[in-house]
Amino acid sequence: MSVLSLQSVSLAFPADRDISRTRLVLDGVTLHLASDEFIAVIGRSGSGKTSLLNLAAGFLKPTSGRVSVDGVDITGPAADRAVVFQDDALYPWLNARDNVAFPLKLKGVAKGARRLLADELLAKVGLENAGSKNIWELSGGMRQRVGIARALASEPRFLLLDEPLGALDALTRTRLQQFLLRVWSDSKTGALLITHSIEEAMLLATRVIVLAPNPGRIVADIPANFGRQLLSGKSLQDIKDSPEYRRLHDGLNGLIHADSEEEAA
Amino acid sequence: MTINIGAIAPATPSVAAPAAIEAQKPKRSLGTLPVSLATIAVIITAWSLASAYGLVSPLFLPSPLVVLKAIYSVAVNGFVDSTLAEHTLASLLRIFAALAAAIVIGIPAGLAIGTSRIGKGILDPIVEFLRPLPPLAYLPLIIIWIGIGEASKITVISLAMLPPIILSTAAGVKSAPADFINAARSFGATRLQILLQVILPSTIPSILTGTRIALGAGWSTLVAAELVAASRGLGFMIQSAAQFLVTDIVIAGIIVIAAIAFLFEILARLLERWFVPWAAHR
Ligand SMILES: Nc1ncnc2c1ncn2[C@@H]1O[C@H](COP(=O)(O)OP(=O)(O)OP(=O)(O)O)[C@@H](O)[C@H]1O
Numbered sequence: 001m002s003v004l005s006l007q008s009v010s011l012a013f014p015a016d017r018d019i020s021r022t023r024l025v026l027d028g029v030t031l032h033l034a035s036d037e038f039i040a041v042i043g044r045s046g047s048g049k050t051s052l053l054n055l056a057a058g059f060l061k062p063t064s065g066r067v068s069v070d071g072v073d074i075t076g077p078a079a080d081r082a083v084v085f086q087d088d089a090l091y092p093w094l095n096a097r098d099n100v101a102f103p104l105k106l107k108g109v110a111k112g113a114r115r116l117l118a119d120e121l122l123a124k125v126g127l128e129n130a131g132s133k134n135i136w137e138l139s140g141g142m143r144q145r146v147g148i149a150r151a152l153a154s155e156p157r158f159l160l161l162d163e164p165l166g167a168l169d170a171l172t173r174t175r176l177q178q179f180l181l182r183v184w185s186d187s188k189t190g191a192l193l194i195t196h197s198i199e200e201a202m203l204l205a206t207r208v209i210v211l212a213p214n215p216g217r218i219v220a221d222i223p224a225n226f227g228r229q230l231l232s233g234k235s236l237q238d239i240k241d242s243p244e245y246r247r248l249h250d251g252l253n254g255l256i257h258a259d260s261e262e263e264a265a
Numbered sequence: 266m267t268i269n270i271g272a273i274a275p276a277t278p279s280v281a282a283p284a285a286i287e288a289q290k291p292k293r294s295l296g297t298l299p300v301s302l303a304t305i306a307v308i309i310t311a312w313s314l315a316s317a318y319g320l321v322s323p324l325f326l327p328s329p330l331v332v333l334k335a336i337y338s339v340a341v342n343g344f345v346d347s348t349l350a351e352h353t354l355a356s357l358l359r360i361f362a363a364l365a366a367a368i369v370i371g372i373p374a375g376l377a378i379g380t381s382r383i384g385k386g387i388l389d390p391i392v393e394f395l396r397p398l399p400p401l402a403y404l405p406l407i408i409i410w411i412g413i414g415e416a417s418k419i420t421v422i423s424l425a426m427l428p429p430i431i432l433s434t435a436a437g438v439k440s441a442p443a444d445f446i447n448a449a450r451s452f453g454a455t456r457l458q459i460l461l462q463v464i465l466p467s468t469i470p471s472i473l474t475g476t477r478i479a480l481g482a483g484w485s486t487l488v489a490a491e492l493v494a495a496s497r498g499l500g501f502m503i504q505s506a507a508q509f510l511v512t513d514i515v516i517a518g519i520i521v522i523a524a525i526a527f528l529f530e531i532l533a534r535l536l537e538r539w540f541v542p543w544a545a546h547r
């Protein structure tokens with residue numbers, strides 16, 4: 001089992017107006033993601049969620065602190081941490097299958113094998129017939145599934161997902177949440193999901209992390225097991241009706257709001 | 266021959282669903298076509314009337330029929346030692362040789378400007394020096410350097426084609442979405458893989474637009490270069506005809522040149538549709 005660690009990580013950007021000054025966006029964030037965990041990060045807009053994910057991916061370097069995988073500092077993005085983007089970032093000049101096969105092509109996997117693996121992954125995300133479709137012929141939900149299949153193709157130890165379902169309609173979103181949960185439990189990768197939705201965080205994650213803004217810092221790290229309940233066949237309605245779900249939902253809601261009141265005061 | 270960078274930006278993205286685009290197509294293509302055809306008809310009619318009623322001397326403006334006959338005569342019998350096909354072929358060969366050279370040099374140069382600070386530092390001043398220069402200003406110098414043969418004409422045309430191709434390639438690099446590059450990086454792509462498999466493909470629509478502009482610039486430079494120094498080619502044909510006041514052949518040459526430029530434009534659009542069908546959907 002692998003662990004992706006952020007240790008006392010801080011991140012400063014140049015201040016908006018005055019470039020000589022800096023603005024602290026993340027302050028002393030410590031987070032360990034094991035490769036069988038599903039961590040969801042919630043927090044208000046601007047609290048630094050995307051910055052946190054970009055640090056974990058290696059797109060950004062921390063101003064101070066360490067980002068490491070199994071104790072080894074990362075030097076940048078690498079295939080062990082695959083990212084799924086909010087606006088899919090699929091390559092429009094490749095069809096669905098070739099998009100999924102793209103990470104394999106980078107690794108030098110032969111064409112035939114690539115195709116086979118890509119088709120397998122497409123089947124896994126329920127798109128067995130969409131392989132030769134153009135990206136613009138796919139719906140938003142299908143595109144995100146292709147994006148997830150593509151990320152899985154690079155056989156990462158960690159999936160980093162920046163609001164991948166944020167742009168979808170409610171119905172598609174609910175379907176894809178359960179789909180994502182199943183993909184995660186089948187693939188045995190760690191998952192770091194950024195989301196705006198408390199409900200999504202609670203239903204998918206084994207741990208929910210709340211980020212408070214200005215500067216971004218972790219104010220809560222709460223275990224959850226509703227995803228496991230969902231996987232073991234309990235109905236979504238039953239889960240949502242349970243007192244423990246209500247309690248956690250109210251608690252998280254309070255945390256996010258308490259924070260905005262504190263800011264207003 | 267100043268090239269407006271704004272005009273090189275890739276085609277306006279359309280967010281409409283494919284179905285909606287299909288539905289719009291017939292309407293859009295019918296939009297201006299009838300009006301354009303009518304305009305052309307009016308101009309030709311006015312031209313015919315002006316010649317028929319002797320409003321202008323045939324020496325200045327021969328009638329459309331005479332011009333048509335001139336085209337036929339040049340096509341069959343030729344003019345100054347070459348047929349129309351030979352003149353046209355000579356011009357086209359120059360254009361395509363120059364285009365090939367401009368693409369082979371321009372695309373890597375554009376990629377270098379767009380992706381590397383050092384590349385930009387080295388190439389920017391050269392491009393910015395070349396870009397506003399009228400090619401005919403440096404044609405004499407090129408002739409002094411490499412003689413009056415084909416090479417000097419192809420070089421001048423190439424130099425005229427280079428800036429639009431370089432600048433549109435560099436602009437295309439800038440417009441490649443950061444997520445496209447970050448995605449590849451998170452799948453472990455090397456810098457070279459990112460350049461060839463992510464940046465280059467996302468730049469192609471912009472490169473094609475640049476090529477279209479380059480063809481326009483190259484074509485006008487070609488005709489001008491042939492006016493100065495050639496023994497075959499459409500520009501040479503016009504120049505010779507003008508010296509003998511054979512106005513019908515001058516106009517015939519102009520019409521052929523316009524027709525070819527128009528065909529280039531159509532060809533470029535077809536290439537865009539075949540090569541980058543996704544550009545319209547981005
Ligand atoms: N490249 C940058 N340069 C300067 N400031 C930045 C940069 N990227 C982000 N920021 C700032 O850092 C803060 C955190 O941004 P971040 O995108 O991480 O927030 P977020 O929680 O993902 O927000 P959202 O929910 O809206 O996506 C914001 O105030 C933002 O303005």
Ligand SMILES: [Mg+2]
Pocket residue numbers: 049050051
């Ligand atoms: Mg964000």
